[in-house]
Amino acid sequence: MTTPTINIPLLRKxxxxxxxxxxxxxxxxxxxxxSWMSKPVxxxxxxxxxxxxxxxxxxxxWAGWKPVWVDTQVENRYYADSAIKDGVEKAIxxxxxxxxxxxxxxxxxxxRASNDAASIRSVAERIAGEAL
Numbered sequence: 571m572t573t574p575t576i577n578i579p580l581l582r583k584x585x586x587x588x589x590x591x592x593x594x595x596x597x598x599x600x601x602x603x604x605s606w607m608s609k610p611v612x613x614x615x616x617x618x619x620x621x622x623x624x625x626x627x628x629x630x631x632w633a634g635w636k637p638v639w640v641d642t643q644v645e646n647r648y649y650a651d652s653a654i655k656d657g658v659e660k661a662i663x664x665x666x667x668x669x670x671x672x673x674x675x676x677x678x679x680x681x682r683a684s685n686d687a688a689s690i691r692s693v694a695e696r697i698a699g700e701a702l
Contacts, residue, residue, distance in 0.1 A: 576671045582702045583632075584625050584670075585694045592687035601628070603690075604683045606662040607637045607650040625690060626666035626681045633669050635660075672697065 591601030602608065602622035609621040623631065630653050631637075637650030638659060652661050667677040679693045695702055 576698055577669065578698055578700075578702075580629065580632075581670055581694050581698055584629055585691050585702050587628055588625055588690050589687050601625075603685050605649060607631070607653075608647045609639070611641065611646050611648055624681065624683070625685075626663050626677075629666040629669050630662045633665065635662075635665050637662075 588601055588603075591599045600622055601624070603624045605622060605624060605627070607621060607623040607627040627637075627650075633655075635653035635655045638652045638654055639648040639650050642649050650662065652659050653665060654660075663677055663681055666672075666681070667674060670677075670680075672680065676697050680690065680697065682689075685693070691702065
């Protein structure tokens with residue numbers, strides 16, 4: 571079994587996106603590390619307005635995967651923990667790990683819900699083996 575190659579440009583883009591979003595007021599930010607993807611129920615038209623996502627959700631979105639929304643009746647939001655592309659459905663964390671070339675232990679640290687922007691940068695740089 572070969573070790574995956576880390577997609578450094580995508581990892582850098584994701585870290586920079588998190589930092590940009592973290593600098594915004596919470597209500598204006600698209601980053602929410604506590605949810606793969608979520609959006610208000612009233613926005614069920616398929617658009618992405620007011621959609622919030624963690625770093626893994628953003629990566630899957632950039633790769634063209636469409637979230638599989640589930641109405642959980644929590645805080646009047648739809649949530650997605652999987653996405654679909656070309657008729658294949660996968661967990662968002664698996665999609666993002668594959669896109670980044672992460673081993674599954676690495677994804678657990680990078681995608682942890684309790685990570686703040688500084689933690690994400692620190693973990694990403696350890697994974698990359700270089701400053702991003």
